Amino acid sequence: MKLNRPAVLVLGCAAALLALTGCGSTGPSTAASAPAPTVTAVTTPAAVTVTADEKANHTTVKVSVGATVSVELQGTYWSGATSSAPAVVAPTGSPTTAPSPSCRPGGGCGTVTTSFTARTAGTAHLTAFRTVCGEALNCTPNQRSYDVTVEVAG
Numbered sequence: 001m002k003l004n005r006p007a008v009l010v011l012g013c014a015a016a017l018l019a020l021t022g023c024g025s026t027g028p029s030t031a032a033s034a035p036a037p038t039v040t041a042v043t044t045p046a047a048v049t050v051t052a053d054e055k056a057n058h059t060t061v062k063v064s065v066g067a068t069v070s071v072e073l074q075g076t077y078w079s080g081a082t083s084s085a086p087a088v089v090a091p092t093g094s095p096t097t098a099p100s101p102s103c104r105p106g107g108g109c110g111t112v113t114t115s116f117t118a119r120t121a122g123t124a125h126l127t128a129f130r131t132v133c134g135e136a137l138n139c140t141p142n143q144r145s146y147d148v149t150v151e152v153a154g
Contacts, residue, residue, distance in 0.1 A: 080112060
């Protein structure tokens with residue numbers, strides 16, 4: 001009997017498949033006697049960090065529980081930000097001040113950063129204040145305060 005090339009290919013593939021699945025073997029099949037493994041997929045949401053700077057002043061930021069909100073203000077004359085509702089949005093530590101290396105002492109160059117964690121659904125205001133806006137330069141009233149509303153969804 002003469003087989004053409006496609007028929008030989010099909011028969012070869014079928015034989016390989018039978019060998020892999022154990023069909024035609026006389027011994028006990030371990031695949032049939034062992035229970036199928038259970039695979040559980042665990043999905044962990046990526047940690048979300050939202051950074052709010054001066055451009056976010058007087059705006060609303062919406063986040064989910066577990067998110068980090070970082071308030072990063074330019075100028076070391078700013079106070080660290082505080083939360084109006086620490087049960088909703090809690091600080092994760094003390095504010096950090098990072099002066100700019102090229103700034104002369106007293107120049108106010110650098111950043112003040114405070115980080116918070118959204119703990120539960122609700123609303124909180126993150127606020128900061130300053131009175132000085134530059135070396136020997138007092139801030140005008142509209143430059144003295146920073147306020148971002150944070151809405152946390154459960």
